[in-house]
Amino acid sequence: xxxxxxxxxxxxxxxxxxxxxxxxxxxxxxxxxxxxxxxxxxxxxxxxxxxxxxxxxxxxxxxxxxxxxxxxxxxxxxxxxxxxxxxxxxxxxxxxxxxxxxxxxxxxxxxxxxxxxxxxxxxxxxxxxxxxxxxxxxxxxxxxxxxxxxxxxxxxxxxxxxxxxxxxxxxxxxxxxxxxxxxxxxxxxxxxxxxxxxxxxxxxxxxxxxxxxxxxxxxxxxxxxxxxxxxxxxxxxxxxxxxxxxxxxxxxxxxxxxxxxxxxxxxxxxxxxxxxxxxxxxxxxxxxxxxxxxxxxxxxxxxxxxxxxxxxxxxxxxxxxxxxxxxxxxxxxxxxxxxxxxxxxxxxxxxxxxxxxxxxxxxxxxxxxxxxxxxxxxxxxxxxxxxxxxxxxxxxxxxxxxxxxxxxxxxxxxxxxxxxxxxxxxxxxxxxxxxxxxxxxxxxxxxxxxxxxxxxxxxxxxxxxxxxxxxxxxxxxxxxxxxxxxxxxxxxxxxxxxxxxxxxxxxxxxxxxxxxxxxxxxxxxxxxxxxxxxxxxxxxxxxxxxxxxxxxxxxxxxxxxxxxxxxxxxxxxxxxxxxxxxxxxxxxxxxxxxxxxxxxxxxxxxxxxxxxxxxxxxxxxxxxxxxxxxxxxxxxxxxxxxxxxxxxxxxxxxxxxxxxxxxxxxxxxxxxxxxxxxxxxxxxxxxxxxxxxxxxxxxxxxxxxxxxxxxxxxxxxxxxxxxxxxxxxxxxxxxxxxxxxxxxxxxxxxxxxxxxxxxxxxxxxxxxxxxxxxxxxxxxxxxxxxxxxxxxxxxxxxxxxxxxxxxxxxxxxxxxxxxxxxxxxxxxxxxxxxxxxxxxxxxxxxxxxxxxxxxxxxxxxxxxxxxxxxxxxxxxxxxxxxxxxxxxxxxxxxxxxxxxxxxxxxxxxxxxxxxxxxxxxxxxxxxxxxxxxxxxxxxxxxxxxxxxxxxxxxxxxxxxxxxxxxxx
Numbered sequence: 001x002x003x004x005x006x007x008x009x010x011x012x013x014x015x016x017x018x019x020x021x022x023x024x025x026x027x028x029x030x031x032x033x034x035x036x037x038x039x040x041x042x043x044x045x046x047x048x049x050x051x052x053x054x055x056x057x058x059x060x061x062x063x064x065x066x067x068x069x070x071x072x073x074x075x076x077x078x079x080x081x082x083x084x085x086x087x088x089x090x091x092x093x094x095x096x097x098x099x100x101x102x103x104x105x106x107x108x109x110x111x112x113x114x115x116x117x118x119x120x121x122x123x124x125x126x127x128x129x130x131x132x133x134x135x136x137x138x139x140x141x142x143x144x145x146x147x148x149x150x151x152x153x154x155x156x157x158x159x160x161x162x163x164x165x166x167x168x169x170x171x172x173x174x175x176x177x178x179x180x181x182x183x184x185x186x187x188x189x190x191x192x193x194x195x196x197x198x199x200x201x202x203x204x205x206x207x208x209x210x211x212x213x214x215x216x217x218x219x220x221x222x223x224x225x226x227x228x229x230x231x232x233x234x235x236x237x238x239x240x241x242x243x244x245x246x247x248x249x250x251x252x253x254x255x256x257x258x259x260x261x262x263x264x265x266x267x268x269x270x271x272x273x274x275x276x277x278x279x280x281x282x283x284x285x286x287x288x289x290x291x292x293x294x295x296x297x298x299x300x301x302x303x304x305x306x307x308x309x310x311x312x313x314x315x316x317x318x319x320x321x322x323x324x325x326x327x328x329x330x331x332x333x334x335x336x337x338x339x340x341x342x343x344x345x346x347x348x349x350x351x352x353x354x355x356x357x358x359x360x361x362x363x364x365x366x367x368x369x370x371x372x373x374x375x376x377x378x379x380x381x382x383x384x385x386x387x388x389x390x391x392x393x394x395x396x397x398x399x400x401x402x403x404x405x406x407x408x409x410x411x412x413x414x415x416x417x418x419x420x421x422x423x424x425x426x427x428x429x430x431x432x433x434x435x436x437x438x439x440x441x442x443x444x445x446x447x448x449x450x451x452x453x454x455x456x457x458x459x460x461x462x463x464x465x466x467x468x469x470x471x472x473x474x475x476x477x478x479x480x481x482x483x484x485x486x487x488x489x490x491x492x493x494x495x496x497x498x499x500x501x502x503x504x505x506x507x508x509x510x511x512x513x514x515x516x517x518x519x520x521x522x523x524x525x526x527x528x529x530x531x532x533x534x535x536x537x538x539x540x541x542x543x544x545x546x547x548x549x550x551x552x553x554x555x556x557x558x559x560x561x562x563x564x565x566x567x568x569x570x571x572x573x574x575x576x577x578x579x580x581x582x583x584x585x586x587x588x589x590x591x592x593x594x595x596x597x598x599x600x601x602x603x604x605x606x607x608x609x610x611x612x613x614x615x616x617x618x619x620x621x622x623x624x625x626x627x628x629x630x631x632x633x634x635x636x637x638x639x640x641x642x643x644x645x646x647x648x649x650x651x652x653x654x655x656x657x658x659x660x661x662x663x664x665x666x667x668x669x670x671x672x673x674x675x676x677x678x679x680x681x682x683x684x685x686x687x688x689x690x691x692x693x694x695x696x697x698x699x700x701x702x703x704x705x706x707x708x709x710x711x712x713x714x715x716x717x718x719x720x721x722x723x724x725x726x727x728x729x730x731x732x733x734x735x736x737x738x739x740x741x742x743x744x745x746x747x748x749x750x751x752x753x754x755x756x757x758x759x760x761x762x763x764x765x766x767x768x769x770x771x772x773x774x775x776x777x778x779x780x781x782x783x784x785x786x787x788x789x790x791x792x793x794x795x796x797x798x799x800x801x802x803x804x805x806x807x808x809x810x811x812x813x814x815x816x817x818x819x820x821x822x823x824x825x826x827x828x829x830x831x832x833x834x835x836x837x838x839x840x841x842x843x844x845x846x847x848x849x850x851x852x853x854x855x856x857x858x859x860x861x862x863x864x865x866x867x868x869x870x871x872x873x874x875x876x877x878x879x880x881x882x883x884x885x886x887x888x889x890x891x892x893x894x895x896x897x898x899x900x901x902x903x904x905x906x907x908x909x910x911x912x913x914x915x916x917x918x919x920x921x922x923x924x925x926x927x928x929x930x931x932x933x934x935x936x937x938x939x940x941x942x943x944x945x946x947x948x949x950x951x952x953x954x955x956x957x958x959x960x961x962x963x964x965x966x967x968x
Contacts, residue, residue, distance in 0.1 A: 030584060040079070048585075086099045162933045327339060359392055374404060404438070414427050445463075487502060497520070625638045713757045751786045767823060785809075869907075881897045
């Protein structure tokens with residue numbers, strides 16, 4: 001009865017998660033013919049439109065994929081708290097999550113974002129439903145021998161019909177293409193052409209997985225889309241749904257070969273031959289300009305914008321392509337210094353004050369994630385945050401007068417913020433118009449770069465009235481800035497790739513003059529005035545890099561074109577009725593989705609060297625059921641495990657097992673400024689009928705709160721209970737053991753409460769050998785154990801008396817890892833420790849409170865059974881692979897590393913009392929990663945650890961410990 005009450009308490013605790021949600025408590029659910037759609041106050045205005053788009057997609061996909069797969073409802077969640085465009089489709093549950101903000105993307109053009117991403121993610125959901133059975137299976141074999149210090153494990157994971165990433169993403173993009181909401185635009189073309197001309201295309205094997213830099217990850221999408229379009233054009237009589245059925249029944253390779261009559265690698269070579277014909281001869285590349293920053297042999301270069309005549313720059317130096325920092329150059333341009341981390345792609349200088357203005361990703365308590373706000377740095381280096389929670393990704397400044405684009409609940413509002421006085425809203429744009437760039441001529445005269453539906457364009461905002469600059473132009477126009485009040489500088493795709501142009505508004509706005517002609521294209525122009533003359537900079541894309549060039553004689557009139565000769569871009573009009581003419585679908589109280597249960601089996605072999613040799617093979621089987629509510633805020637995980645040992649030493653061995661239920665509630669908002677990042681509520685019941693009957697269960701609650709981008713604090717409450725009762729006599733056939741029978745009753749271990757804080761800063765870098773990502777962290781915490789029944793005594797010497805007074809544990813640590821030699825070597829080091837206070841004489845308290853060191857974790861050279869009361873540890877670790885090269889595609893020799901780790905410390909441990917020791921452990925390791933499956937990385941490792949100092953009081957401490965394992 002006691003356990004049942006706790007279980008019901010757990011159910012009561014997490015039920016509100018069905019109606020609470022992230023990043024608010026105001027989730028609403030609606031039901032259409034084929035979908036559950038969940039919205040909150042930030043996205044409810046999109047409900048009518050999204051439901052209509054989703055049903056249009058279902059009607060189209062019923063014929064495109066298969067009518068049968070459309071019949072099961074899919075949950076769609078519309079959320080709007082991230083400042084980037086993304087979507088997510090779950091493989092094993094019918095759930096799609098859409099981030100609704102439409103933003104500029106580095107290697108893609110604009111599209112009707114909501115329709116595009118819905119079609120893409122639903123394309124995943126429907127195509128995978130045809131091609132893959134929801135079957136997951138894992139098998140493991142373990143070996144442990146304390147006699148010779150060896151431990152090992154082997155795991156294999158199986159999923160029906162694993163698919164290469166290029167095909168999974170390509171078919172999803174084709175689904176969006178089928179809805180006329182996506183296309184292989186000129187920005188994708190730019191990336192594909194540059195990769196082909198510079199020998200950076202991915203091979204068919206490399207396209208099977210997401211691996212390498214973010215540019216190579218984008219090429220998986222890019223090449224997969226283009227290859228699927230090639231197959232559609234050259235094999236028009238083939239249908240996607242038949243191909244999917246073939247793949248389901250015969251597997252990917254054979255299904256393709258039977259369907260197209262050729263193996264996949266032959267089709268890939270055909271496609272490559274088409275690219276060679278298309279891009280030959282190789283176009284010339286001449287840039288009338290000079291690179292602003294030295295190359296310095298950096299393997300990754302994405303320089304976006306500069307200011308202060310190149311003294312400041314937004315670049316990805318020390319990162320992968322998609323993450324940017326603000327750097328400051330020395331006057332001699334020989335050294336750089338990182339000033340601000342995690343900036344956006346906007347950088348401005350107020351020439352009247354010398355202040356540098358930029359946007360930066362910073363934690364926003366209103367959304368619960370990091371968003372962009374505007375910051376200012378004065379000439380003395382003092383930094384001030386200007387906006388708070390405005391989600392600004394476009395702005396301009398003159399004489400400390402700021403104009404910025406504020407984003408909220410799907411709408412973008414231009415706001416004028418003078419140096420003194422109140423801010424004034426200028427104009428508000430609806431959801432389908434995104435503001436990408438602002439250029440201020442005067443506070444009453446602005447040049448705007450916009451996206452309307454799926455087309456980039458430019459407009460003039462004068463005295464609150466918006467006027468398009470060009471109409472009936474068959475190309476994108478973006479990054480439009482004012483060089484003078486009448487002269488505009490901008491990027492357009494009118495010649496086939498994004499190039500830099502200028503025009504004079506007073507002479508003829510339709511007469512353009514081309515400044516750049518480079519195959520890769522140009523983006524992100526900036527203007528600075530030196531001696532009252534404009535100096536133009538642009539970010540040129542070539543050979544996989546964006547580098548800023550200072551352009552010479554940019555305002556030449558030698559290359560003029562009349563753009564009136566180019567017809568209106570024949571884009572697809574938005575096919576959605578105006579919201580006021582639509583009715584919302586009927587409401588539903590909640591939407592809950594579940595996963596197909598996964599079945600796993602684990603077979604373990606334990607070998608223990610003791611007075612009486614015991615060999616106990618154990619077989620364990622488990623079944624998991626996973627589900628979550630449609631907004632993705634609440635997840636439930638129910639797992640049941642049963643174990644059976646087969647011993648040759650006991651007359652009778654009884655089964656053991658456990659039942660574990662975890663409920664996680666993500667982002668519970670308490671107020672406008674306070675929201676918990678994570679609440680985990682966990683119930684675990686373990687039972688055993690071996691030797692004695694015991695029933696143990698734990699109730700755990702974790703509250704996680706995010707303070708800033710890098711700081712987290714969480715509170716954990718753990719309630720432990722043990723019921724133990726001898727219902728039968730021990731029946732050992734081995735001598736030296738005796739028959740006994742007693743009633744142990746109920747043992748209440750007590751409550752453990754802990755408070756933790758962590759500050760962690762990470763750096764994104766390329767690491768195919770898993771040498772470790774660079775990071776810095778500081779963490780601390782405190783645990784408190786309250787033992788409710790201190791008079792219980794265990795006969796085992798490892799269990800101790802404990803007082804009823806609290807026992808405290810204090811923890812502190814700092815860790816850092818850095819990479820050197822272009823990612824070929826990483827060094828990690830740190831210090832951590834803990835101490836316990838309280839308890840009776842010798843501080844002997846519950847076994848479940850103390851830490852165990854040794855085995856494959858801390859001090860791996862020692863046995864993993866040393867129960868520690870106090871510990872201070874310092875460590876240093878080096879991992880190396882000299883063959884890693886970021887510039888080219890990843891080779892197998894790069895997917896491995898050698899490592900060496902040295903640990904030293906001071907500890908107090910239990911051995912019939914309190915003992916002290918100074919452990920020193922040395923570990924050498926080799927780890928390799930490889931691909932058995934196209935979409936899952938496998939690995940194998942071997943580690944050898946040595947205790948450099950002996951623990952005299954402990955017996956059977958091996959002279960070495962060997963660890964090995966493989967997972968496929």
